[in-house]
Amino acid sequence: MTDSTSFTNQKFKVIGQRVRRQDGMDKVTGRAKYGADAVAPGQLVGVILRSPHAHAKIKKIDTSRAEKLKGVKAVITSKDLPDYTNGNRDLLSMLENCMARGRALYDGHAVAAIAAVDASTARKALKLIKVDYKILPHVTDVDAAMQEDAPVIHDWVRTIGVEPAPSKASNVSMRSEFGHGDVDAGFAKADVIIEKSYKTEQTHQGYIEPHACLASMSPDGSGELWVTTQGHFAYRNWCAQLLGLDMSKLKVTSSEIGGGFGGKTHIWMEPIALALSRKANRPVKLVMSREEVFRASGPTSSTSIDVKIGATKDGRIVAATSECRYQGGAFPGAWAVIGAMTSFACYDLENVKTVGYEVVCNRPKVAAYRAPSAPMASFATESTVDLVAEALGMDPVDFRILNAAKEGTRASYGPTYGPIGIGPTLEAVKKHPHMRAKLKKNQGRGMACGFWFNFGGQTSCTINVAADGTVNLSVGTIDVGGSRSSLSMICAEELGISYEQVRTHIGDTAALAHNDMTDGSRGTFASGMAAIIAARRTKEVLKLRAATAWEIPVEDVDWQAGYAVALGDKHSNLEPLSLADIAANTENTGGPVAGHNEFVADGAGVSFASHICDVEVDPETGSTRVIRYTVIQDAGKAIHPDYVEGQFQGGAAQGIGWALNEEYIYGEDGRLQNPGFLDYRIPVCSDLPFIDTQILEIPNPNHPYGVRGVGETSIVPPLAAVGNAVSNAVGVRMTHVPMSPPRILAALEAEA
Amino acid sequence: MRYEAPNTTKAAATLLAAEKGKAFVLAGGTDLLVRMKAGMLEPDLLVDIKQIDKMRTIAGNSTGFTIGAAVPGVEIGEHKTLGKLWPGVVEAAQLIGSDQVQGRCTIVGNLCNASPAADTVPALIAAGAKAVVVGKDKRRTMAVEKIVTGPGSTSLTKSEIIESIKLPKRDRNSGDAYLRFIPRTEMDIAVVGAAVNLTVSRGVIKSARVALGAVAPTALLVKEAADAIIGSKLDDASLERLAAACSAACNPIDDKRGTIHYRTKVAGVLGRRAATIAYERAGGKR
């Protein structure tokens, strides 16, 4: 029982409440320490010199003048980052992405770095480094990069996943395929077939806190790194491997995080800070500017996607295919694979085939962005689904309900679904008052659904009971959205104590066993499951301590509502012992009380959402305003409903920004034109309506409380929900995201 | 870098004239400090004009207003009569930035920063505003449209400072309006801006000025667009002629903010809409 993770439908006291957030006070008063807030005695300022070219051979770097400048303590290039990767190409790519090795592969690629006593000296020194470049042909567009005559970026990239294996290098690093049935036979039965091509531009997660760290390396080979990250264990492992250190000698502490959304699941400059510190023998603080964040961290893919769906007159989809071409930046990635897996995950299909192509381009290396790769695939699919419904003369919601996946459906990407929420979210859409609200001139309504896998992964945590009976929970998944509070709630629930008695901390890499990152919507799911088990184990220890104090067999002790209770009439003289009573007496009863759990949190439940969106389009300017928006999503079980709603709203807000205005704009020269928040337009408050939410709770059978991850799914439907709404408002089908005013106006004019 | 905060315009001009290196007037700093922080410029001297009393006030009435060069946007918005007589100028000034930026930004800074997309410039040009320019030895008064000569450049000499902006006498039955197009709802930069200022008599437009922003290297005074509506009651046909004249006057660039085609088209749309608002403000009924 203690370690079982099956859903039991237990009754809750704390779970489901909207308790006060643990990190709230520090965050609103400015006390919270983020990546750039650490200081160390004697620390230096690090700065990075970046390539202005999209693709160039680095013929020579002359750092001699910079080195001579007073106040400069270290200058490094790739020479100071020897290759310890032992033939591991992925690791070497990671190192090469942190600092160019002979070739600059994108505008913004780091080529050298400096540590100096202050920022102005460091910046002055930067200008003294002379780099001799030979400009090479570049390519930034995904379709162009796949052409025969495209400049081939890496001579070592061969397309994996095609037979026979190609002998020539190309920019296509992998082909993947999923599906089942016979799509040709399916299309032959179709009464209506819609085939369409879509493009989505590259977007950035737009986290407000830039990458920042404080690195300190000692001559004895040990080191410390304070850093804003979604996964300090992964950062520790990568940095140690790239710098040739023992993992255990590098202690990484995660700061508070000012947003990550996937962008902080990867190292960008941390090894540089460590290498600078190693060379200077002083701590080095390295903080990216916003421009650097845009040019040299990890935005999501730009894509080009073809979708084909066939259906019969009675509204059944008989065949569906998609081809997903994803731009992954300067190094091979695995992004199209996820696009291909998620393309049709919402539907119950007999015949389906999806193909993904990973494409290397002269752009920054792509990283995860909230349900990475799914929003674009969903845009293509859900837009086409609306077109098929229209061609059949069916209501788009009814059409989706008729074809929705359910328990027992074989997913297009392989597995068979357990209990899932796509049907219920669609039924909830039908019933929602939003669907019946009146629309005015130039307004339109659209809806779309979305899917995300969610993830469990390696997890460890520790519960420590303090001498006064209050409790610390230490977890290794950093808190991006209130998870410390949610985990404290879980711990309190299990121990039968109040939320206020528990405080959760993020342990550093030396304090806990390995934890996977906070990604895949796993923080509350995986650490929550670990905390449940750790709490139940803590209770066993507490019972043992009580039994020792009472000098009775432990079998006669139960844990009830926060108290050790002696069972049976023969012990009726024994007053229950509170957590505080037991904690005060551990010296005499067997020692301090703690509970641990180390495991792989299997069984993350897949998650589905359906969104409804109303827009108003100005037909003379192409300007679109979202005037009403509703998110309906299955959370499995909402531990803290505020945070669940916050995740629903946050994903929708980011998706709306992506749908309407956000995009990386490259010039002919391959340089990023808009590396700043003025021209990379994330929505401001006044751009968004209040985003309404509805939480459905269809328990995940593999979690004791039924929890599913909730963080990512909400960004999947908005691109298509907005696109379908625009189409219904002004009668043009938008196939290119973002649907910026010039694109909408051009589409309207083309239609006229 | 040296920082000075003199108490008179003359003293400020003298400081500028004496500096051998790069000298800049500092008003609100919402352009200047941003550019300094980005490493785009490294001044040797900053002359802060916010201690010059004369530049901190708004004076006048329907016979003409003088707006000091250091008056921040928020005070322009709060002024009792300015907004009643010149709603277009005030709404343009109020569009700049956010609450925080409004507390600092000035219309003269907006003008002298010489961005083709500056919001107040078309409104000031349409209003027929003049700039009072003070140099080390002499003063001159110039039409606002003569100040900016190209992106980032002005006709001011090294020692010259704009002391104030003068708005002309306001006839009865006048109205002005400024509209800009931005992809977001705020905190953005104009893709197109259009200002219209006009006076009507018994519903007929007697005089008008139309100015456009962000569609050419400098803000444009579009005489043809004004001519298209003068003498009319702003009927649909004259509005269409105004829109066509606005579009025809455009000489924009293709860039990350908008295409040539887009800007040209939207300039006409905004010109038409701004004219309609100005006409209604002037008491005209369509």
Ligand SMILES: Cc1cc2nc3c(=O)[nH]c(=O)nc-3n(C[C@H](O)[C@H](O)[C@H](O)COP(=O)(O)OP(=O)(O)OC[C@H]3O[C@@H](n4cnc5c(N)ncnc54)[C@H](O)[C@@H]3O)c2cc1C
């Ligand atoms: C967040 C943000 C949002 C913004 N939004 C907008 C917007 O929506 N629309 C818009 O048009 N602008 C916008 N701006 C730009 C800026 O705020 C405006 O251009 C503002 O009006 C500048 O005024 P200032 O007083 O701050 O100028 P400053 O920065 O002080 O000066 C600008 C330039 O003018 C010169 N100068 C200033 N005063 C004088 C003078 N009296 N005589 C001679 N030269 C002078 C300075 O030397 C400098 O070169 C925004 C800026 C920010 C930071």
